Amino acid sequence: MNLFADAFAWLADPANWSGAGSIPQRLGEHLWVSAVVLVIAAVIALPVGAWVGHTGRGREPAVMLSGGLRALPTLGVLTLFGTWLGIGLQAPVIALVILAIPPLLAGAYAGFESVDRRTIDAARAMGMRELQIVGKVELPLGLPIVVGGIRSATLQIIATATLAAYIADEGLGRFIFSGLKTRDYAEMLGGSILVILLALVVDGLFALAQRLVVPAGVRATRARELRSGPARSRAAVGQPITEGNQQ
Amino acid sequence: MNWLWSNLDRVGELVVVHLALSVPAIILSFVLSVPLGWIAHRHRWSRGILLSIVGLLYAIPSLALFIALPAATGLSLRSPVNLVIALTLYGIAVLVRTATDAFDAVERDIRQSATAIGYSAAGRFWGVELPLAGPVLLSGLRVVIVSTVSLATVGAVIGVQSLGSLFTDGFQRGIQVEIITGIVATILLALLLDWIAVLLGRLLMPWTRTSRLRRAAPVEVAVGAEGS
Numbered sequence: 167m168n169l170f171a172d173a174f175a176w177l178a179d180p181a182n183w184s185g186a187g188s189i190p191q192r193l194g195e196h197l198w199v200s201a202v203v204l205v206i207a208a209v210i211a212l213p214v215g216a217w218v219g220h221t222g223r224g225r226e227p228a229v230m231l232s233g234g235l236r237a238l239p240t241l242g243v244l245t246l247f248g249t250w251l252g253i254g255l256q257a258p259v260i261a262l263v264i265l266a267i268p269p270l271l272a273g274a275y276a277g278f279e280s281v282d283r284r285t286i287d288a289a290r291a292m293g294m295r296e297l298q299i300v301g302k303v304e305l306p307l308g309l310p311i312v313v314g315g316i317r318s319a320t321l322q323i324i325a326t327a328t329l330a331a332y333i334a335d336e337g338l339g340r341f342i343f344s345g346l347k348t349r350d351y352a353e354m355l356g357g358s359i360l361v362i363l364l365a366l367v368v369d370g371l372f373a374l375a376q377r378l379v380v381p382a383g384v385r386a387t388r389a390r391e392l393r394s395g396p397a398r399s400r401a402a403v404g405q406p407i408t409e410g411n412q413q
Numbered sequence: 414m415n416w417l418w419s420n421l422d423r424v425g426e427l428v429v430v431h432l433a434l435s436v437p438a439i440i441l442s443f444v445l446s447v448p449l450g451w452i453a454h455r456h457r458w459s460r461g462i463l464l465s466i467v468g469l470l471y472a473i474p475s476l477a478l479f480i481a482l483p484a485a486t487g488l489s490l491r492s493p494v495n496l497v498i499a500l501t502l503y504g505i506a507v508l509v510r511t512a513t514d515a516f517d518a519v520e521r522d523i524r525q526s527a528t529a530i531g532y533s534a535a536g537r538f539w540g541v542e543l544p545l546a547g548p549v550l551l552s553g554l555r556v557v558i559v560s561t562v563s564l565a566t567v568g569a570v571i572g573v574q575s576l577g578s579l580f581t582d583g584f585q586r587g588i589q590v591e592i593i594t595g596i597v598a599t600i601l602l603a604l605l606l607d608w609i610a611v612l613l614g615r616l617l618m619p620w621t622r623t624s625r626l627r628r629a630a631p632v633e634v635a636v637g638a639e640g641s
Contacts, residue, residue, distance in 0.1 A: 169483075169484040170484055173484070236559060236560070236563075237559050237562075237563060237599075237600050237603045237604075238563065238596065238600070239563045239566040239567075239576075239577065239580070239595070239596060239599045239600075240563070240566075240567070241566050241567050241569065241570065241577055241580045241581075242566060242577075242579075242580045242592055242595050242596040242599065243596070244580075245580040245581070245583060245584035245592050246580075246589065246592045246593065246596065248584055249583070249584060249587055249588075249589050249592065250589070321471075321472050321474075324474060325474030325475060325476070325477075328474050328476050328477060329474075329475075329476050329567065329570070332570055332581075332584075333584065339476065342476060342477070342480055343570075346570070346571065351484075351490075354480050355480060355481060355484055357477075357480075358476070358477035358478075358480040358481045359477075359481065361474050361476075361477040362473050362474065362477045362478075362481065365472045365473055365474055365477075366469060366472055366473070368472075369468075369469070369472040
C-alpha cells in the first residue's frame, strides 16, 4: 500500500498542478485529442453504419471490416503512423480515428438493424418517407445501441490516447512514459490512476446517457413486460406445472 | 523485406513468447468466467454486483492497469505474470457477461424437463445447460482470443517481451518493415487461435456443425454485450 501512498502524494503535490506539463494541461490535451478523434470518426462511421443498418446492404463487408479492424494491435498502428508521419499530433489522431471506427460502425448498424421490421413497415404504410423513417423511427428506437457503440469507441479512444503518448508529447500517458524512463513509480502510478478515473467517469456518463435516450414509449412497454411474469424460474424442483400462468 | 529474412528467428521466438502470454490468459479467463457467469445467472443478488464489477473492469485502459496492478499484487512491473493476470482480468470482463447471457438463454422449459426426467442439479448443469450455452460461450471466447492476442502487444512498452517488441523496436530504430511484420504476425496468431477455438467447438459440440458457427461472428456478440 506504500506504493499507492507515494502515488497519492505525487497526485497531491502542488508542483504537479501548475506550469508546463502539469496535470490540468495533460488532462486538457487528453480530452481535446479524444474529442477531436471521436467527432472525426463519428462523422465517417455513423452515417455508413446507419445506411448499412437501414438498407441491409453491405452488411457482410461492414461486419468483416469492424471485426477485422478489431484484431489490429493498437500499439502497432500507433508506431506505424508514428514512423510515417513523425513526431506530432497528426500520427496519433489518424491512428486513433482508424481504431475508433469499428465500434462506432458496429454500434450504428446494430442499432438501426435492431428495429423491428414490422415497425418500419407500419411507418411506411402510414406514408412516411424513407428519410422520415430513418430520422423518426429507426434513430430513436436504435439510439441506445448506437450510444453503446459511441461509449465503447470513446473508452477505446481514451485508452489508446494514453498509449499514444509513446509516440507524441500528448495527454495523461506522458506521466506514465516519463515515469517509466526515470523509474519513478509514483509518477507512473499517479498517471495511471488519473487515466482510470477519467475512463470510469466517462463510462458512467455514457451509461447514464444510454438510459436517457430510451424513448418513453419503449420504456413503458419494457416495464409492463417485466411486471407480467418472473424473468426466470425460482426453482424448478417440486414446482407444480401451472399452465397458462407461465407467461 | 531484407529485415524480415535476417530476423526470422527473432520473430519466431517472439511468436512463442506471445503465445506463452496470451494462451494462459485466454484459458484462465474462460475457466474462471463460466462459474462466475453461472453464479450471476443463478443468484439475483450476485448478478448486479458481478456485472457492475466486470463492466468497470472493461472500462479501465490497459496500459493504466498494467502499471497499477503490480502495486496491488507486489509483482515486478516487467514480470510476464503481471501481464497474464491483467489479460485474464480483461478476458473475464468480456466473458462473465457472455456466460451470464448464455445461461440465461437456456429456456426454462428445457431446465424443467431435465429436472423432470431425473437430472440432479449438477448433472443438469454438465449435461444440459452447459452444452446448450456452449455456442454462445464459444462466440465470447472468440472475442476474447482476438482481443487478448492484440492487447498482449501493449506490454512491450513496459518491458514485457512479445510481438509488441517489434513495434517498440521498429519505432525506435525507424524500421517500418519490423512494425508491419509485428502487425501481420499478431493478426495471423489471433486468426490461428480463433480457428483452433472454432475447431474445438465443432469437436465438442457436433450438433452446431451446420450453420451456427458461421452466424456467431465475434463482432456481433461484442456489440450485443455492449448494447445492454
